[in-house]
Amino acid sequence: MEESDLPEELKRTEIDILKCMQCGVCSGSCPSGRHMNFNIRKIVKKASSNEIEVLNDKDLWMCTTCYTCQERCPRGIKIVDGIYEIRTIAVRKGIMLPEHRKVSHLLLDTGHAVPINNETKQKREHLGLDSLPETVHKHPDALDDIKKLLKSCKFDELVS
Ligand code: SF4
Numbered sequence: 001m002e003e004s005d006l007p008e009e010l011k012r013t014e015i016d017i018l019k020c021m022q023c024g025v026c027s028g029s030c031p032s033g034r035h036m037n038f039n040i041r042k043i044v045k046k047a048s049s050n051e052i053e054v055l056n057d058k059d060l061w062m063c064t065t066c067y068t069c070q071e072r073c074p075r076g077i078k079i080v081d082g083i084y085e086i087r088t089i090a091v092r093k094g095i096m097l098p099e100h101r102k103v104s105h106l107l108l109d110t111g112h113a114v115p116i117n118n119e120t121k122q123k124r125e126h127l128g129l130d131s132l133p134e135t136v137h138k139h140p141d142a143l144d145d146i147k148k149l150l151k152s153c154k155f156d157e158l159v160s
Pocket residue numbers: 019020021022023024025026027041044072073074075076077079
């Protein structure tokens with residue numbers, strides 16, 4: 001995006017947030033909003049008003065993508081798909097939460113976003129599973145392939 005124009009950028013992906021009438025059905029339906037100070041309607045409003053600071057709004061990352069709001073929006077706006085798009089734009093500009101960056105680096109370094117620990121190994125065994133999943137944990141040689149894949153899609157540059 002040369003010039004930041006969020007409504008236009010989203011419209012290109014068939015997400016017309018300008019149709020929003022600020023009815024609040026989305027925020028009223030949002031399970032995350034019940035547990036924290038998070039209001040999806042305000043995010044939609046900022047994006048539809050092309051308030052670029054929405055890219056730096058921590059609330060952008062608080063949505064769990066459960067899709068309840070999208071199913072209930074009376075204007076049929078693809079709210080969650082819009083959240084994904086706005087997050088993508090933010091990450092391309094180097095904006096992401098420190099926690100997400102940390103997890104991304106774990107993936108780059110170990111091939112796993114969540115490294116395994118003894119507790120998890122024991123739980124797996126208790127369920128009758130092998131203590132290690134069929135991933136890099138069991139096949140450390142595959143780490144080089146994972147690193148190549150992540151590099152080929154420039155994931156390393158995105159999160160650096
Ligand atoms: S439910 Fe749809 S129309 Fe209503 S505020 Fe949310 S996004 Fe806008």
